[in-house]
Amino acid sequence: MQVKSGYTGDMLGRTYDNQVCSAARALEVVGERWSLLIIRDALFAGSTRFNDWLRLGIATNILKSRLDGLVEVGIMEHGAASRNPDHYEYLLTEKGRDLAPVIITLTEWGDRWSAPAGSPILYVHSVCGGSITQQTTCANCGRVHDPAELTVRPGPGMPPDIAARMDGNPRGEAQMRSTH
Amino acid sequence: MQVKSGYTGDMLGRTYDNQVCSAARALEVVGERWSLLIIRDALFAGSTRFNDWLRLGIATNILKSRLDGLVEVGIMEHGAASRNPDHYEYLLTEKGRDLAPVIITLTEWGDRWSAPAGSPILYVHSVCGGSITQQTTCANCGRVHDPAELTVRPGPGMPPDIAARMDGNPRGEAQMRSTH
Numbered sequence: 001m002q003v004k005s006g007y008t009g010d011m012l013g014r015t016y017d018n019q020v021c022s023a024a025r026a027l028e029v030v031g032e033r034w035s036l037l038i039i040r041d042a043l044f045a046g047s048t049r050f051n052d053w054l055r056l057g058i059a060t061n062i063l064k065s066r067l068d069g070l071v072e073v074g075i076m077e078h079g080a081a082s083r084n085p086d087h088y089e090y091l092l093t094e095k096g097r098d099l100a101p102v103i104i105t106l107t108e109w110g111d112r113w114s115a116p117a118g119s120p121i122l123y124v125h126s127v128c129g130g131s132i133t134q135q136t137t138c139a140n141c142g143r144v145h146d147p148a149e150l151t152v153r154p155g156p157g158m159p160p161d162i163a164a165r166m167d168g169n170p171r172g173e174a175q176m177r178s179t180h
Numbered sequence: 181m182q183v184k185s186g187y188t189g190d191m192l193g194r195t196y197d198n199q200v201c202s203a204a205r206a207l208e209v210v211g212e213r214w215s216l217l218i219i220r221d222a223l224f225a226g227s228t229r230f231n232d233w234l235r236l237g238i239a240t241n242i243l244k245s246r247l248d249g250l251v252e253v254g255i256m257e258h259g260a261a262s263r264n265p266d267h268y269e270y271l272l273t274e275k276g277r278d279l280a281p282v283i284i285t286l287t288e289w290g291d292r293w294s295a296p297a298g299s300p301i302l303y304v305h306s307v308c309g310g311s312i313t314q315q316t317t318c319a320n321c322g323r324v325h326d327p328a329e330l331t332v333r334p335g336p337g338m339p340p341d342i343a344a345r346m347d348g349n350p351r352g353e354a355q356m357r358s359t360h
Contacts, residue, residue: 016217018237020300022290023220023283029294033211037196040203044332057198074293095293100327101316102289103203105281110202111337113254113275114209118336120200126331130320136281140310147280151306152224156298157291 020158029073030099034058034066039075040103042092044121048079049089070096105134200338209253210279214238214246219255220283222272224301228259229269250276285314 016024030036037056041047053063067090070076075096079089104123111119123132136144144150154163196204210216217236221227233243247270250256255276259269284303291299303312316324324330334343 019217021217021220021287022295022300023286024217024290025294026286026290027216031211031213031216036207036211037199037201037204040201043327044330097327098289098292100330101285101314102282104316104330105285105314106203106206107201109278109282110204110206112278114205115202115337120202120335120337121332122335124331124333125318125320125324126329128318128320130318132324132330133317133319134281134285135315135317136284137313137315138305138308138310139313140305140308144305144312147223147277149306150224150280150284150312151304152301153304155300155302157295157300 020162022157026102029075030102032066032069034062035070036099036103036106038063038066038070039092039096039099042076042090043097043100043103048091049087075099101134104132108134200342202337206282209255210282212246212249214242215250216279216283216286218243218246218250219272219276219279222256222270223277223280223283228271229267255279281314284312288314 016028019025030039034056038047038053038058041053041056045052047053050063050067053067054060056063058066067076067088071078071090074093076090077093079091107119107121107123124130125132136147136150138144154166158166196208199205210219214236218227218233218238221233221236225232227233230243230247233247234240236243238246247256247268251258251270254273256270257273259271287299287301287303304310305312316327316330318324334346338346
């Protein structure tokens with residue numbers, strides 16, 4: 001089963017193209033090395049110009065490739081200061097800013113499992129100063145703490161033949177293995 | 181500024197080692213191609229044996245390397261059926277299951293920006309059947325919808341010299357550029 005993503009850039013490209021899965025689509029766009037850290041610094045460290053990201057320790061040719069790729073897929077756009085290519089400004093679009101929850105969940109996992117000295121960074125709500133967290137939430141009964149309580153079923157974007165096979169199996173698992 | 185992650189496996193390894201950031205630490209462990217999709221299928225498609233993941237379309241040598249790497253960093257462990265190496269069983273640990281929110285936020289982003297036919301997969305709470313979402317939540321005032329309202333400040337795990345520089349700057353931004 002193959003669904004084209006429409007993305008033909010030079011990042012992860014079609015690596016996951018036989019996956020009918022929005023997580024795979026997202027990883028095709030932002031899963032290349034450095035991409036999420038570039039977006040992180042645009043979101044939370046005020047980085048807008050090429051030189052701002054060099055502090056990541058990334059090679060200039062790779063940084064150029066990543067920034068151009070992020071513009072190509074609509075995660076960044078050139079700002080008003082970009083008329084002179086020497087001063088290209090890269091600004092997050094709505095699509096790019098919408099990756100904040102991904103970065104926060106990655107941070108929370110890293111805090112729990114790879115930060116023996118404690119969280120290096122805390123996310124804060126600038127409006128009221130409250131602590132920000134990502135919560136796995138059930139629309140019916142509230143917060144869900146146990147990943148074992150999560151399951152999947154086909155959504156409207158699943159090709160009907162695969163969805164029918166998934167629905168035919170009460171647990172949906174055997175079929176999911178070959179399609180999800 | 182350099183903080184060692186302690187991780188010396190063969191995945192992203194020390195690519196981001198000069199980053200004082202839990203998101204970077206997380207990406208070092210799970211940011212390599214295929215890793216998150218392998219974990220996704222372990223979480224939501226019941227994959228436990230080597231052959232289960234071959235349906236991803238991943239080369240066997242890469243799959244072997246990824247699974248071994250996930251065991252090495254404690255995201256997976258060998259199950260009871262693993263006494264015969266030909267039937268190695270790979271089971272998620274708590275550390276691995278704790279990546280569910282990362283996969284869900286990636287899915288939600290992909291649903292919004294890369295799924296013109298609609299969500300291929302819906303996450304469901306197996307206990308009550310409710311829809312599952314990841315919500316960016318402020319401990320003080322509830323759900324936060326606007327990423328522009330998110331900011332960062334140094335946490336207990338930030339080296340004091342960097343934290344002091346961040347605190348000295350009301351917006352924390354210029355310093356963050358070189359450290360975060």
